[in-house]
Amino acid sequence: MRKGMTLVKWIMVFFMVFSMVALCPFVATKAQATSITELQNQIKAHQKELDEANKKASDLKDKQSLIEELIDDLNAEIVNTLTSIELKEDEIAEKEEEIRQKELEIISKQAEVDETEEAYYAAKAREEKQKEDMQIRARRIYETNDYTLIEMLLRGVGWSKILNQMDYAEQLYNYDKDKLSDYDQAKRETLALWNQLEEEKKQLQAQKAAFEGEVAQLELAKQALNEQKEELDRSLAARRKESANFEAEITKAKQEASIAKTKIQQEQKELKKLQDKEKQGKTAAATGTYTETSYSSIVDNATGSDLGKRIAKYALQYVGNPYVSGGTSLTKGADCSGFTYRIYSDFGYTITRTSTTQRSDGVAVEYANAQPGDIICYSGHVALYIGGGKIVHASNRKDGIKVSNATYRQILSVRRIIQ
Numbered sequence: 001m002r003k004g005m006t007l008v009k010w011i012m013v014f015f016m017v018f019s020m021v022a023l024c025p026f027v028a029t030k031a032q033a034t035s036i037t038e039l040q041n042q043i044k045a046h047q048k049e050l051d052e053a054n055k056k057a058s059d060l061k062d063k064q065s066l067i068e069e070l071i072d073d074l075n076a077e078i079v080n081t082l083t084s085i086e087l088k089e090d091e092i093a094e095k096e097e098e099i100r101q102k103e104l105e106i107i108s109k110q111a112e113v114d115e116t117e118e119a120y121y122a123a124k125a126r127e128e129k130q131k132e133d134m135q136i137r138a139r140r141i142y143e144t145n146d147y148t149l150i151e152m153l154l155r156g157v158g159w160s161k162i163l164n165q166m167d168y169a170e171q172l173y174n175y176d177k178d179k180l181s182d183y184d185q186a187k188r189e190t191l192a193l194w195n196q197l198e199e200e201k202k203q204l205q206a207q208k209a210a211f212e213g214e215v216a217q218l219e220l221a222k223q224a225l226n227e228q229k230e231e232l233d234r235s236l237a238a239r240r241k242e243s244a245n246f247e248a249e250i251t252k253a254k255q256e257a258s259i260a261k262t263k264i265q266q267e268q269k270e271l272k273k274l275q276d277k278e279k280q281g282k283t284a285a286a287t288g289t290y291t292e293t294s295y296s297s298i299v300d301n302a303t304g305s306d307l308g309k310r311i312a313k314y315a316l317q318y319v320g321n322p323y324v325s326g327g328t329s330l331t332k333g334a335d336c337s338g339f340t341y342r343i344y345s346d347f348g349y350t351i352t353r354t355s356t357t358q359r360s361d362g363v364a365v366e367y368a369n370a371q372p373g374d375i376i377c378y379s380g381h382v383a384l385y386i387g388g389g390k391i392v393h394a395s396n397r398k399d400g401i402k403v404s405n406a407t408y409r410q411i412l413s414v415r416r417i418i419q
Helices: 002-031 036-144 149-154 159-278 295-301 306-316 336-346
Strands: 363-365 375-378 381-387 390-396 400-405 413-416
Touching: 036 159, 036 336, 036 381, 036 390, 295 306, 295 381, 295 390, 306 336, 306 381, 306 390, 336 381, 336 390
Parallel strands: none
Antiparallel strands: 363 413, 375 381, 375 413, 381 390, 390 400
């Protein structure tokens, strides 16, 4: 009885497995499209998925491209800020050298002052000594000649001796007087020189103080530039992180597109087989034409001056060339403001160098009145308008110099350089 039951169970299992194996091809076939219409509907559905994935990837790439542009603009601003910092450091070093020179001049001038001071007191001492000697000699003459002229005559002193005595006294007096005058003159001249040197020393000290004030101002300007660079570094780090997030999303969208594309390819193969069979070997050839945008025709059809159009066409020659932070070469690489700066420079116009300052160049016009050759200003970025709502600009390191829609980001100002 137990053996009979076991045999029945095995027979049941056999039939279950046989049924599953036998039915598997029908189940699998049922899951797939079995007609041209069904395959075409599936292809349309997967094509829609592919288009949506590609659009998503394209939109993400555009956003990432904008982020990359901002990153490169920030890098360019950092390079320009570092250059400004170096220039400030050079100015500070130059002023500090001038201060050192003034200090040496002050030391030298102080030595002259000290020397003149010593000379003054020496001259003053000689003058005082001369006065004292005159008093001593006058007293001695008086002590030696106790008698008046009448007394000398009454005592019988001869006129010759009297005259000699008077002549000697007069000569001595004149000698002392001349010496005293010389010493006084020397003292006054030395005092005048001393005062002059003191005034010159004060002027040198004032110049040194002025230079020190300039150094302090330069240090403040350098500090502000360093703070600006730190802020730019923080913004750059944030943008790079944002770009990395976009990269992950783009990768995911590409994977979705790849899956949809693979499905389409498989379904197209199946469709082709069915079509080949249905049309007895006839194949359907798909042809496509690629229409290239003529930027020159955009420029020609725009409203504006002939010179502005020539500038726009000239700029378009360099589409595809690289983006280089801090660069101004149209072939080897330029950043956004370096590109516009060089284009106008080649036409004999001098504009400022950075995207921030170019926002004040020329005269402002409304975007609705923009003409080829006008500079379109964005936050931290500039471009050259070519007409038809298009711009040519040094976008970022990834895309280089390219043509974009003018309104791809918020326009802050439009500047017309050609008057």
